[in-house]
Amino acid sequence: MAEFANLVWIVAKIVALVVPLFIAVAYMTYAERRVIGWIQWRKGPNRVGIYGLLQPIADACKLLMKEVVIPQNANRFLFLLAPLFSIIPALAAWAVLPLGDGLVVADIDAGLLYVLAMTSMGVYGVIVAGWASNSKYALIGAMRAGAQVVSYEIAMGFALVGVLMAAGSLNMSEIVHAQQGPFWNWFWLPLLPLFIVYWVSGVAETNRLPFDVAEGESEIVAGFHVEYSGMAFAIFFLAEYANMILIAGLATILFLGGWYSPFHGIGYLGPIFDLVPGTLWFCLKAGFFLFGYFWFRGTFPRYRYDQIMRLGWKVLIPVTVVWLVVESVFILTGFGPWF
């Protein structure tokens, strides 16, 4: 009986996480269109509902009523399974992200390893979708996206190793605890190069501009999901945006002190800012990164594919390796206030 109650409690926690996440994803599409509208000196969607706030709901209803076309030569089973391969890891990675002190679904010791595993799983959705469509554009898009995601995962992994060295634990809550204190104690400052590498590879990992050649609508139309329509396409869309929020949340936890307020532990300011709930700080910081996504999309031209690969392998990876050596020297010599 106690086990059953425990299970119900777990399910309740997961639903309490997934439902707001879906709403956040829906409204992120709205926010993105509004922000890009402002950047381009125009209004975004503003007709459906007050300020266009019902736009995402209208979009969802429209997609629900659209035909799911399964191309003639497609492998039907894999074609319908691929969206699930995309969405399951994008959601399940959230299990270990602490949104506040102790506010986490699964407080596992190997949290960071689990997150890395889940983000790696996402590439299966892309490859399976491109292959199962049996269309040339889809296949080329899938190969490109796969190679790009996989390349930037290396840089991301190295950046995570730096975080591990600084925090001394794989547990996500422990990593945040290790950053306790005001904002200059957070890992973004001592690990600045790794923070930049992580954020750049995070943007590349989610196939967002300026690294979105995999989708490049002008050359291979929409990449691996050209042949998808209706709800099957919507799930890819959902997974992409859930992944963006995930990367933003991870960057917050690993480099921006998770739920801590920026003035934690400073004389009079600290206690005042601690009154704001930690989860709100987490959301604000994650929102900052999400705004960064929109901003990049509004301002940067697209990289060429060879430039993307060069950046990943020849710039980001050497930078991380050098900084890991520097950081180990800091740790071994117990240098300064940083470690």
Add this chain to the structure above:
Amino acid sequence: MLESYLPILVFLVIAGFAGLAPLVAGLVLAPRRPDENKLSPYECGFEAFEDSRMKFDVRYYLVAILFIIFDLEIAFLFPWAVVLDQVGLFGFVAMAIFVGILLIGFLYEWKKGALEWE
């Protein structure tokens, strides 16, 4: 310690449903009127030239191989990073030799041009 992984198992199942439910809803609610032109692969309006099961560039294969090697390297770096302050200089030198050997391989790869995408 293993029971702390139970929520993850439950989460995976729920995430599966969260993906499956809209997909099934879409298949049930939306119209289904397939015709030959609608079901043909999209090639910017032209008839499909040939089968899509074609040869692909060997560089994708190279990237995949490199990824496997470097991912293994990261797998070895993770436990080392967590206990670096305990293993001290000896641990650092040992890992430096390991990473150094891999970096020689990486440099070889670089000079050979395996990372070039014209």
